Each structure stands twice: as C-alpha cells, then as structure tokens.
Amino acid sequence: MPELGTISAHPRGDDAALPEVPADEHVGITVIMPAFNEAPNLAQVVPRTAEVLATVRDDFEILVVDDGSTDGTAEIMAELGRHHQHLRLLRLRRNYGKSTALQAGFDRARGEVVVLMDADGQDQPEEIIKLLDGLEGGLDLATGRRVQRNDRVVKRHTSRIYNRVTSKVTGIEGEDFNSGLKAMKREVMNPLVLYGELHRYIPVLAQWNGFRVGEIDVEHAPRLHGRSKFGRARFWRGFLDLLTVKFITTYTGRPFHLFGGLGIAFGGIGGALLTWMFVLKLLGQGIGDRPALMIGVLFVVVGVQLMTLGLLAELIVHFRRDPDVFVEGDR
Ligand SMILES: Nc1nc2c(ncn2[C@@H]2O[C@H](COP(=O)(O)OP(=O)(O)O)[C@@H](O)[C@H]2O)c(=O)[nH]1
Numbered sequence: 633m634p635e636l637g638t639i640s641a642h643p644r645g646d647d648a649a650l651p652e653v654p655a656d657e658h659v660g661i662t663v664i665m666p667a668f669n670e671a672p673n674l675a676q677v678v679p680r681t682a683e684v685l686a687t688v689r690d691d692f693e694i695l696v697v698d699d700g701s702t703d704g705t706a707e708i709m710a711e712l713g714r715h716h717q718h719l720r721l722l723r724l725r726r727n728y729g730k731s732t733a734l735q736a737g738f739d740r741a742r743g744e745v746v747v748l749m750d751a752d753g754q755d756q757p758e759e760i761i762k763l764l765d766g767l768e769g770g771l772d773l774a775t776g777r778r779v780q781r782n783d784r785v786v787k788r789h790t791s792r793i794y795n796r797v798t799s800k801v802t803g804i805e806g807e808d809f810n811s812g813l814k815a816m817k818r819e820v821m822n823p824l825v826l827y828g829e830l831h832r833y834i835p836v837l838a839q840w841n842g843f844r845v846g847e848i849d850v851e852h853a854p855r856l857h858g859r860s861k862f863g864r865a866r867f868w869r870g871f872l873d874l875l876t877v878k879f880i881t882t883y884t885g886r887p888f889h890l891f892g893g894l895g896i897a898f899g900g901i902g903g904a905l906l907t908w909m910f911v912l913k914l915l916g917q918g919i920g921d922r923p924a925l926m927i928g929v930l931f932v933v934v935g936v937q938l939m940t941l942g943l944l945a946e947l948i949v950h951f952r953r954d955p956d957v958f959v960e961g962d963r
C-alpha cells in the first residue's frame with residue numbers, strides 16, 4: 633500500500649475558515665469527494681451537495697480530498713468553508729491518485745453512511761437520495777448506474793468493454809462498476825483497502841466481503857469545467873488491477889492453491905521429460921542436444937520457484953489474519 637503517513641489530516645493555517653474536526657464523533661453521512669484540480673467545479677458542486685444533504689439530515693459532512701491540486705482548490709475551499717459549516721478539506725502533499733485519495737477519506741470519514749461522489753459535476757447530488765433509499769431498502773452498497781453517459785465516445789466504448797470484462801472475470805453481475813457515485817454503510821467501507829486503481833472495483837471487493845451490492849439508475853451530466861483525468865494509461869493500469877482483484881478475491885486465503893498448483897504442473901511436466909531423457913541415456917543414446925532436456929530442466933526449476941513463492945505467500949496470509957473482517961455480529 634502506498635504510504636499515507638504524509639497526508640495532512642487537518643487543514644493548515646491558511647485554511648483557517650475550516651474548523652478542526654473531532655475525529656471520534658460520528659455523523660449521519662459523509663460525502664467523500666476526491667478532487668484533482670477541480671477548483672471551479674467544486675465551487676458549484678459543493679454548495680449544491682450541501683443543499684441536497686441538508687434536506688435529509690443535519691449531521692453530515694462533505695470531505696473533499698484535494699489530491700495535490702495546483703489550481704487554487706485550497707483557496708476556493710477556504711472561501712466555501714466560510715459559508716458552509718459541514719465542509720472538511722483533506723489535503724494530500726502530492727498527487728497520489730484517486731484510490732489513495734479515497735482511502736485517505738475512508739480513514740477519516742465519520743459517517744454511518746459514506747457516499748462517494750466525483751467533484752467535476754458529472755454526478756448529480758440529487759441522486760444521492762436514491763442511493764440512500766437503496767440502503768434503506770436493504771442494500772449495503774448502492775452504486776450508481778449511469779443510464780445516459782455523458783462522456784466522450786471513446787470513453788463510453790472502453791468503459792463498456794471494461795464493465796463486460798470485469799463482470800466476466802469476477803463472475804459478478806454489474807453494468808457500471810466504476811461510477812463515481814456510490815453510497816455504502818460504514819461496515820462496507822471498513823475492510824476496503826484501496827490503492828493503485830482499485831477504486832474501480834469497489835463493488836466487486838464489497839460483494840466478495842459478503843455485502844449486498846446493487847446498482848441504481850442515476851443521471852449523469854457532462855463535466856462542468858476542465859477535462860477528464862482518466863486517459864489511456866490509466867485504463868490499462870485498470871486492467872492489470874483487475875488481475876489483482878481476481879487474485880485477491882480468489883486466492884487471498886489460499887495462495888498456495890494457485891502457486892502450488894502451477895508449481896506441481898510445471899514440475900510434473902519437467903520431471904516427466906527428465907525421466908524420459910534419463911531412460912534414453914540408460915539405453916545408451918546421447919541426450920546432450922535434445923530440446924526436451926533443456927525444457928525439462930527449465931520446467932523443474934520454474935516449478936520449484938512457484939512452490940516456494942506459494943509457500944511464502946501462504947506465510948504472509950498466515951500472519952496477516954484480521955479476524956474482525958469476517959464477523960457480522962457477535963452477542
Ligand atoms: N484525488 C484524486 N482525484 C482524482 C484524480 N484523478 C481524478 N480524480 C477525481 O475523480 C473524479 C473523476 O475524474 P474524471 O477525470 O472526471 O474522470 P471521468 O469522469 O472518468 O472522466 C473527479 O472528481 C476527479 O477530480 C486523482 O489523481 N486524485
């Protein structure tokens with residue numbers, strides 16, 4: 633996991649308009665808004681969101697995670713803070729990426745319900761109500777399904793492929809895994825560990841942790857100002873992270889089943905080839921130039937490597953058990 637130690641938990645002196653936050657107090661709802669250079673958007677989105685939340689309950693907070701923005705986000709937030717008492721600003725020292733920013737938000741969110749929402753104006757604050765209704769209706773995580781996507785054509789297509797592949801690989805039903813708008817109960821957030829591009833797979837990880845996950849149709853608007861930060865490079869990294877997710881959700885508890893299995897397969901084939909070569913040698917044939925000899929040796933070495941890797945992984949799992957993750961109730 634990337635280092636989070638350098639995150640400033642409280643606004644620095646120049647954000648004096650924002651009050652210090654008592655971390656042990658709980659509130660009804662926390663909206664976490666990751667923002668990377670979204671100053672003009674925040675100026676519109678934050679007040680709108682506060683307005684909507686105020687219709688549901690008084691005790692909420694909007695936690696903007698400024699991920700190393702260089703566009704005057706802090707100043708805008710300080711200004712907003714003068715008019716909105718529910719505002720919190722978490723400033724990261726540099727740009728860590730959306731997953732790490734969300735994780736930093738998780739670590740400080742005080743809400744019984746945690747809402748994730750993009751800061752660029754694409755997610756509509758009014759839709760939060762629908763998601764909250766979803767939670768009332770029994771879901772643990774309600775994730776927005778953008779019915780009419782307002783993104784560029786390329787993005788819409790890559791996104792469709794990505795959603796199909798994710799659903800196939802993970803075996804989890806869903807049409808819009810990476811929507812920025814989500815609401816979850818606090819328990820769903822607690823075991824999540826986000827880094828890299830894992831924020832794309834929150835529904836997968838939550839479902840795997842045993843929570844009820846559902847998609848709810850939401851409106852999606854064009855970006856208010858600026859451009860999308862998610863280009864091609866991040867898209868590909870997202871696919872690598874799909875492998876990570878697949879691995880985490882399938883083999884975390886039993887890595888030796890993967891590595892050991894592969895190791896036995898390689899070792900077995902290699903061993904068979906070497907036995908064959910040994911027999912030929914005994915029969916008096918020269919085997920020095922036989923490809924099977926090389927392949928046999930290679931496979932045996934690879935097999936041993938995989939087995940030891942699997943045992944190491946098993947050791948790590950063994951010592952990292954967190955018993956509270958599995959427990960739903962205990963009385
Ligand atoms: N904290 C943080 N937020 C980011 C980063 N990149 C994008 N975001 C935020 O994530 C949200 C969605 O990003 P956006 O560029 O609109 O992606 P798109 O909607 O998928 O095109 C916006 O609120 C961005 O400010 C980042 O590196 N760090």
Ligand SMILES: [Mg+2]
Binds near residue numbers: 750752754855860
């Ligand atoms: Mg966007």
